[in-house]
Amino acid sequence: xxxxxxxxxxxxxxxxxxxxxxxxxxxxxxxxxxxxxxxxxxxxxxxxxxxxxxxxxxxxxxxxxxxxxxxxxxxxxxxxxxxxxxxxxxxxxxxxxxxxxxxxxxxxxxxxxxxxxxxxxxxxxxxxxxxxxxxxxxxxxxxxxxxxxxx
Amino acid sequence: xxxxxxxxxxxxxxxxxxxxxxxxxxxxxxxxxxxxxxxxxxxxxxxxxxxxxxxxxxxxxxxxxxxxxxxxxxxxxxxxxxxxxxxxxxxxxxxxxxxxxxxxxxxxxxxxxxxxxxxxxxxx
Numbered sequence: 001x002x003x004x005x006x007x008x009x010x011x012x013x014x015x016x017x018x019x020x021x022x023x024x025x026x027x028x029x030x031x032x033x034x035x036x037x038x039x040x041x042x043x044x045x046x047x048x049x050x051x052x053x054x055x056x057x058x059x060x061x062x063x064x065x066x067x068x069x070x071x072x073x074x075x076x077x078x079x080x081x082x083x084x085x086x087x088x089x090x091x092x093x094x095x096x097x098x099x100x101x102x103x104x105x106x107x108x109x110x111x112x113x114x115x116x117x118x119x120x121x122x123x124x125x126x127x128x129x130x131x132x133x134x135x136x137x138x139x140x141x142x143x144x145x146x147x148x149x150x151x
Numbered sequence: 152x153x154x155x156x157x158x159x160x161x162x163x164x165x166x167x168x169x170x171x172x173x174x175x176x177x178x179x180x181x182x183x184x185x186x187x188x189x190x191x192x193x194x195x196x197x198x199x200x201x202x203x204x205x206x207x208x209x210x211x212x213x214x215x216x217x218x219x220x221x222x223x224x225x226x227x228x229x230x231x232x233x234x235x236x237x238x239x240x241x242x243x244x245x246x247x248x249x250x251x252x253x254x255x256x257x258x259x260x261x262x263x264x265x266x267x268x269x270x271x272x273x274x275x
Binding site for chain 1: 165166167168169171172175176178179211213238257258260261
């Protein structure tokens with residue numbers, strides 16, 4: 001198996017995530033925390049993020065389905081989701097969470113719905129890309145830490 | 152400081168991802184970690200007799216927020232160092248007035264957190 005090629009693919013995918021704005025500098029901090037004591041830390045945290053964010057998004061879906069919209073509750077859920085996005089550097093998702101919260105403040109339910117659809121799309125795309133990235137890393141085998149892409 | 156040599160830390164944040172990140176960072180320093188998902192749970196830790204040297208306190212939590220939890224803990228005579236962590240810069244004054252010792256904006260810059268830990272003499 002061409003491990004060099006796999007590592008190049010992984011590096012390219014990772015660079016793309018930053019260049020296209022899916023991830024921000026906070027992701028670097030996660031990578032800095034990965035070491036011999038926590039060799040899979042980044043993937044573990046990302047996995048935890050997608051599991052927990054799916055739960056929060058299900059709560060938001062339920063709240064949006066109700067006839068009477070509780071904008072305060074929606075804002076609380078979205079604040080939690082935004083906080084989670086911030087912690088792993090999920091930049092595009094974070095931006096959409098901010099937009100959703102503004103719609104909550106304006107009690108603009110249609111805006112909330114549109115924004116939430118965007119959040120779901122960003123969540124899905126980021127999940128696919130990161131799953132591909134970690135799969136490539138696993139196939140490529142243990143290596144030294146990837147270097148940060150040139151800015 | 153609590154009677155043990157090991158620095159005991161209470162991480163208070165309603166986000167499980169954030170708690171996991173702080174945990175990993177602080178374990179690097181050999182700290183002993185306990186987690187609480189909200190302010191009320193944090194206060195309960197002390198009510199049942201646990202002791203901590205350091206508290207990382209989120210502000211925006213359901214139920215009892217960080218300001219209220221900090222004020223309650225100080226009112227109980229808890230002297231642990233409290234680092235308030237929040238995404239809202241406007242909360243700084245309220246958190247410090249409530250008794251927090253330091254304030255950090257989310258996302259936490261780990262270098263800055265390390266500087267604060269050193270200033271608190273938690274790191275050699």
